[in-house]
Amino acid sequence: MDKMTVLLLFGGISTEHEVSCISAASVAEHIDPARYEVIRVGITCDGRWLLWEGGCDGIRDRSWEKAEGLPAACLLPDAGLSSLCILREGGAELRHIDRVFPVLHGIGGEDGTVQGLCRLAGIPCVGCGVASSAVCMDKAMTKAAAAQAGLSQARWLVAEPGADPSETVARVEESFEYPVFVKPANAGSSVGISKVRSREELYTALAVAAEVDPKVVIEETVIGQEVEVAVLGNRKPFASIVGEVAAQDGFYSYSGKYLDNTSGLYIPARLDADTAERVRAEAVKAYRALGCEGFSRADFFVTAEGKIIFNEINTIPGFTSISMYPKLMEASGIPFGELVDRLIALACGKEEELHG
Numbered sequence: 001m002d003k004m005t006v007l008l009l010f011g012g013i014s015t016e017h018e019v020s021c022i023s024a025a026s027v028a029e030h031i032d033p034a035r036y037e038v039i040r041v042g043i044t045c046d047g048r049w050l051l052w053e054g055g056c057d058g059i060r061d062r063s064w065e066k067a068e069g070l071p072a073a074c075l076l077p078d079a080g081l082s083s084l085c086i087l088r089e090g091g092a093e094l095r096h097i098d099r100v101f102p103v104l105h106g107i108g109g110e111d112g113t114v115q116g117l118c119r120l121a122g123i124p125c126v127g128c129g130v131a132s133s134a135v136c137m138d139k140a141m142t143k144a145a146a147a148q149a150g151l152s153q154a155r156w157l158v159a160e161p162g163a164d165p166s167e168t169v170a171r172v173e174e175s176f177e178y179p180v181f182v183k184p185a186n187a188g189s190s191v192g193i194s195k196v197r198s199r200e201e202l203y204t205a206l207a208v209a210a211e212v213d214p215k216v217v218i219e220e221t222v223i224g225q226e227v228e229v230a231v232l233g234n235r236k237p238f239a240s241i242v243g244e245v246a247a248q249d250g251f252y253s254y255s256g257k258y259l260d261n262t263s264g265l266y267i268p269a270r271l272d273a274d275t276a277e278r279v280r281a282e283a284v285k286a287y288r289a290l291g292c293e294g295f296s297r298a299d300f301f302v303t304a305e306g307k308i309i310f311n312e313i314n315t316i317p318g319f320t321s322i323s324m325y326p327k328l329m330e331a332s333g334i335p336f337g338e339l340v341d342r343l344i345a346l347a348c349g350k351e352e353e354l355h356g
């Protein structure tokens with residue numbers, strides 16, 4: 001059997017660059033070298049694409065981006081070539097690519113841009129397509145699509161770019177009680193998000209969020225358990241068992257996610273069997289409503305009364321060995337290596353093989 005050539009993309013221009021490198025190293029370690037030839041390209045914080053021929057540790061510890069003289073390597077949009085163009089000193093070399101696996105989080109990777117480039121190049125790309133990636137990246141768009149599908153959500157409002165902060169504050173105070181959550185529409189990993197308890201804090205939070213994205217979403221606080229479901233598949237998605245994040249002070253912040261271990265993970269979530277089943281069903285409903293393919297992690301709150309409130313879908317969830325997505329899949333009977341295999345197969349629509 002001929003080996004398939006997979007282009008693994010990591011790094012990227014978003015605030016989640018570092019997490020992406022750790023996720024990508026885990027994926028690279030779990031791709032079967034007997035079946036796949038893996039070409040690794042790192043995208044620097046300022047958007048340069050560089051070929052990395054070193055090991056996984058160099059991806060994880062980010063030494064790849066400190067290395068000198070790495071050849072530029074970019075995906076060509078030409079569907080007749082479906083190739084990576086590598087610019088070495090001796091000249092340009094074209095390498096045919098069978099699949100792209102973007103292990104990129106946030107802007108410029110999880111938002112439909114790379115997916116669009118793959119589409120133009122005629123190369124199947126692992127994960128969600130252009131539209132669902134873009135919609136799931138933008139919290140205002142996600143909420144509109146989820147509402148249309150009948151998913152329960154926290155009440156929210158949107159401050160469009162350039163909105164007058166005092167008008168926004170007045171709208172918020174008319175609709176909600178403090179505390180409220182203020183979020184940049186397009187971001188990730190809790191960057192630019194604040195939980196605010198007063199008018200003064202709201203003004204500051206609006207400015208902080210607008211630094212990240214001029215479009216800002218404000219929503220009421222949901223009191224409940226924070227739960228997550230890993231979903232895998234195209235038209236017949238499989239939902240994992242439910243996991244739970246117990247964040248400090250009800251806010252799963254950037255440091256809680258990656259730095260200080262203040263958040264506890266529970267697999268399975270501390271829910272009764274009936275509620276857990278309902279959460280899984282909502283995850284599949286959200287996945288379908290938002291047009292997801294390949295994989296995604298769907299996040300919800302469950303209130304004390306057992307109400308399930310949709311929060312968001314991450315189309316390229318964290319993929320480190322300690323991340324929720326691979327852990328939930330493993331706990332549901334799909335180990336990391338098999339997961340990577342399935343994701344690559346799903347990129348070209350081979351679902352029937354997977355679910356028998």
Ligand SMILES: Nc1ncnc2c1ncn2[C@@H]1O[C@H](COP(=O)(O)OP(=O)(O)O)[C@@H](O)[C@H]1O
Nearest residue numbers: 154181188189190191219220221222250251252
């Ligand atoms: N409406 C809300 N009510 C209660 N907690 C919230 C609400 N929105 C967000 N949070 C908390 O903030 C965290 C980050 O918000 P989220 O919308 O998931 O943004 P991100 O895309 O950065 O992960 C959540 O994981 C949760 O802990």
Ligand SMILES: [Mg+2]
Nearest residue numbers: 189190299312
């Ligand atoms: Mg989140």
